[in-house]
Amino acid sequence: MARPIRHLPVIQRWDCHQCGNCCTDYWVPVTPEERRRIEAQGWSQLPEFQGIPLFVPYGPWWRRKWRLNQRHGDRCIFLDENGLCRIHAKFGPEAKPFACRLYPYVLVPVGNHYRVSLRFACPSATANKGRPLLDQEDELKAYANGFERWHREMNPKAQALAEDQLLPIGQGDWLPWSDIFIFAEELLRILQMPTLPLVGRWLRILSIARVCWEARFDKVRGSRLREFLQLVCDAAESESAALTQRLGPPSWVGRVLFRNFLAICLRKDQGVRRGLASENRIRLLWAMWRMLRGRGKLPPLQKGLPEVTFADLEKPLPPLPPAAWDLLERYYLVKLRSLQFFGPAFMDYPLLIGLEMLALTLPMILWLARGYLERGSLAAVEKAVQVIDENFVYSPFLASFRQRLALRILASRQETEKLILWYARSSNVVPA
Ligand code: SF4
Structure with missing residues (x-):
């Protein structure tokens, strides 16, 4: 059945x-x-x-x-x-x-x-x-x-997914679905906090993730996991508030890794919007290199990308209308509630690595929306969500160990938090 x-x-x-x-x-x-x-x-x-x-x-x-x-x-x-x-x-x-x-x-x-x-x-x-x-x-x-x-x-050779499967967290521990649901409930609770702007909610979620990277869960299960998460959430409240004062702009490591993930999400190799992949391989490799360098014009990795320079995409974002933030909140609620961001739905990514990738889509969307602003702020964010979500979870380039390592590096240096704050700056957001 x-x-x-x-x-x-x-x-x-x-x-x-x-x-x-x-x-x-x-x-x-x-x-x-x-x-x-x-x-x-x-x-x-x-x-x-x-x-x-x-x-x-x-x-x-x-x-x-x-x-x-x-x-x-x-x-x-x-x-x-x-x-x-x-x-x-x-x-x-x-x-x-x-x-x-x-x-x-x-x-x-x-x-x-x-x-x-x-x-x-x-x-x-x-x-x-x-x-x-x-x-x-x-x-x-x-x-x-x-x-x-x-x-x-x-996929005749694929194994049926077991209901009692164990899922990797990211730091070596594996948890059953029942414990994953406890995690997910806590993340959803934070993502729905009406008193915090979306950026602040993500900073709080990432503060919890940072503690979980260091924790061992082999003996912390069920009700003890709930208590542990409650304690970590309380600590994250003051930690995420302090982050906005403490964290500076993203470092060059954070920026290069960020543009690496942008290149993966912007690259389109199929369909009418196919970009440089339809031309020759050398041009495509050159474009990927330009993405990593982040100088000059944005390469046409797919048709319909804005014709802007990387410098244009670094400018502060004008205030976004509430409808644009509502769209982003709905997007993340759907992704978090469905648990589409890790495990069987996302190339068996461990929970914390998948969560990092999902968090990274926020600065990616805000970065790309800058290029579409002439459509109006809401339409710009809508278009950026469409483009970034198309490859999120689906790009075969996300399958490699190298990309998981890149996400781990972003997490360990708190570069994801810096990227979120940097690309949300000058919007109508009071982060925490
Ligand atoms: S509305 Fe969505 S599902 Fe319908 S044709 Fe357009 S892309 Fe496809």
């Missing part, structure tokens, strides 16, 4: 508004059963599909998979001239590949249930447009029922 869905992000709304972004941004993987089903729909008989395969292989020959074909500059082969899906129009939504139906939802297997996250690369998710997620529970249940089968067919 499929895992049930729990902990829906009730603050989030979504409905597809048919902008067509996802049909032109990604490869759509299909299982052998989906290939057979779509082939049986008779598309190859139509004149517009003559001589064009519906599916193309990808991946190494020993792990060959299939995806929907594309045409006209990376548009899905089934998109019509109005940007709508022909399979959906002719046979209904159930006839589409599972990956298309699920997007932008993300089902996160958490112990004995799923939690729901969203990909904020979808403009409707970022703008919170559509029905509340609570009203979509039945659809989500149906996705949960189909997800495990689809996942097995896509």
Whole structure:
């Protein structure tokens, strides 16, 4: 039986508004059963599909998979001239590949249930447009029922996720889901503190994370873990308030590592917004080097990036409207509540490393939003969230040990806190 869905992000709304972004941004993987089903729909008989395969292989020959074909500059082969899906129009939504139906939802297997996250690369998710997620529970249940089968067919060699799995914390200890939930509750409680601005909440969360990096949890479980976190939270209250006075700007180490993660999150190698990856490798490597140096113009790692210099992106941010902070708060609540930021949903990242990466997205978003300000402050933050979230958790470049080490270095030097304070500066934020 499929895992049930729990902990829906009730603050989030979504409905597809048919902008067509996802049909032109990604490869759509299909299982052998989906290939057979779509082939049986008779598309190859139509004149517009003559001589064009519906599916193309990808991946190494020993792990060959299939995806929907594309045409006209990376548009899905089934998109019509109005940007709508022909399979959906002719046979209904159930006839589409599972990956298309699920997007932008993300089902996160958490112990004995799923939690729901969203990909904020979808403009409707970022703008919170559509029905509340609570009203979509039945659809989500149906996705949960189909997800495990689809996942097995896509990855026949992958092991089923055990409900009683132990999860790495980051400093050598492993905890069961029941203890992870205690952590998550505490982080969520802080992230929802109405008396603190978002920046202050993140500083407090990171203060707790710093103590947890040094702690051992082999004997601190269950109610003792709760008590421990309570004590650490109390200490973090004064520590995070002092941070704003004590911490200076990020060091060169922090800035280089920050731009390394920006390069990973800005780089787009698929879809109509593909950047330098569609040209030659030398130009791409040169652009990555320029990102690390952080001088001159921002390289076009994807289409649609602002045409600005790195110096422009260092200027203070004008005050952001409350709606922009609300969007950021909603974004982090969805990511934290769903536990999408570590473990099985994020390349088996340990909890503290994944939390560091999630925290780092805040200065990344505020950095990039500076480049889009001519759209207006709220639209600038929306666009920055869409761009940064697209690769967060998904970029294959985040899988390496080197990137985990880079996050550990950022944590040990409190560079993430410095980056948050630096890129939030001059906004209407009183940090702590
Ligand atoms: S990006 Fe979002 S709104 Fe646009 S077509 Fe895809 S699911 Fe619909």
